[in-house]
Amino acid sequence: QSALTQPASVSGSPGQSITISCTGTSSDVGGYNYVSWYQQHPGKAPKLMIYKVSNRPSGVSNRFSGSKSGNTASLTISGLQADDEADYYCSSYTSSITRVVFGGGTKLTVL
Amino acid sequence: QLQLQESGPGLVKPSETLSLTCTVSGDSISSSSYYWGWIRQPPGKGLEWIGFIHHSGNTYYNPSLKSRVTISVDTSKNQFSLKVSSVTVADTAVYYCARHWTASDAFDIWGQGTMVTVSS
Numbered sequence: 001q002s003a004l005t006q007p008a009s010v011s012g013s014p015g016q017s018i019t020i021s022c023t024g025t026s027s028d029v030g031g032y033n034y035v036s037w038y039q040q041h042p043g044k045a046p047k048l049m050i051y052k053v054s055n056r057p058s059g060v061s062n063r064f065s066g067s068k069s070g071n072t073a074s075l076t077i078s079g080l081q082a083d084d085e086a087d088y089y090c091s092s093y094t095s096s097i098t099r100v101v102f103g104g105g106t107k108l109t110v111l
Numbered sequence: 112q113l114q115l116q117e118s119g120p121g122l123v124k125p126s127e128t129l130s131l132t133c134t135v136s137g138d139s140i141s142s143s144s145y146y147w148g149w150i151r152q153p154p155g156k157g158l159e160w161i162g163f164i165h166h167s168g169n170t171y172y173n174p175s176l177k178s179r180v181t182i183s184v185d186t187s188k189n190q191f192s193l194k195v196s197s198v199t200v201a202d203t204a205v206y207y208c209a210r211h212w213t214a215s216d217a218f219d220i221w222g223q224g225t226m227v228t229v230s231s
Contacts, residue, residue, distance in 0.1 A: 034216035038158075045207055045224050046150075046158065051217040089158050093216045099171050100160040100216075 003101035004029065004090055011109040017078040020106045022090030023071055028101055030071035034093035037066060037075045040105075041086045049088075050075060077108070085110040113137040115208050115222035123202075123229050129195040133208030133222060140189045141166040146211040147191045148218065149182060151204040159204075163211050164191055198229045 005023040012018040022029065022037075029035055035053045038046035048057055050066035053073060063078045073092070077084055090103040119131035133147070140147060148163030162172035164182045172180050176195070184191040195202055205226050209218040 032216075036215070036217035038218075045221040046218070047221070048217055048219050051212070051215040051219070055215070057219060091158075091160075091217070097174050098160075100173075102158045102160060105157040 003094065003098065004092060004103035006088075006090060006103040006106045008104070009107045009109065011111055012077075012080045013111045014080050014082065016080050017076060018080060018108065020075045020077075020088055020090075020108070022073040022075070022092075022103050024073075024092055024094075024101070025071055027096050028092040028094035029068065029073050031095060032093050033068070035066065035068060035073040036091045037064075038089045038091065039084075039086050040089065046089065080110050082110050084108060113210070113220050115210065115220060117206060117208050117222045117225040119225060119227070121226055121228060123198055123227060124231050125199055125229055126197055129193070129198050129202060129227055129229070131193045131206055131208075131225065131227070133191050133193075135189045135191075135210075139186075140184065140191065141186050144213055146171075146213060147184065148209050148211045149193045150207045150209055150218065151202075152207070152224075153201075153204040161193065161195075161206075200229050203227065203229045 037050040040046040053068045054066040088106045114136045123129045146163040149161040164170045179196045181194045205224040207224045208222045210220040212219045
């Protein structure tokens with residue numbers, strides 16, 4: 001069982017927007033602004049898409065945005081494209097001895 | 112351009128030690144701004160953080176694996192390594208090395224990953 005809770009799957013049509021949630025506790029997501037999001041295509045390594053809740057690395061499309069409210073962080077993808085179909089993982093710093101926690105992952109299907 | 116490349120045996124017998132090396136190219140592993148880490152992913156499952164190390168030797172480990180894991184760094188070779196002892200089939204996974212950006216607490220650069228199977 002992962003420390004952070006994500007929906008197993010979400011779907012949307014091209015051009016639409018979707019949001020993936022990532023729920024933790026006050027010891028991780030809620031207590032610190034160190035939430036990151038990763039995109040993973042099948043057979044590929046994860047790619048950093050969002051860091052520190054809402055920041056995009058250079059080269060990441062502005063269609064990807066992040067936010068946080070309380071113990072839940074969210075990744076929103078607007079203007080869905082076929083290539084957005086992938087698995088998405090959230091991660092957070094945690095003050096527990098675990099130090100780094102990942103979510104269980106969400107499979108995004110573009111219909 | 113920074114690149115990370117994992118290397119090591121793809122098959123390990125149960126009860127033996129899994130050993131992997133990550134070679135960093137395009138930048139020095141001695142930068143104070145980063146830790147260097149390992150993450151694994153069992154087939155069809157999610158990501159699991161194993162641990163990371165600073166070039167100074169400071170390390171953090173996942174408590175669930177700490178008793179069996181050692182991460183070390185060789186700055187002269189610009190490499191860092193992972194050892195997992197007493198492996199079982201549950202250690203079968205794709206193992207990724209990655210750079211951990213301290214200021215943002217995120218893994219910003221990843222290796223391509225290497226599949227390790229534990230089987231007799």
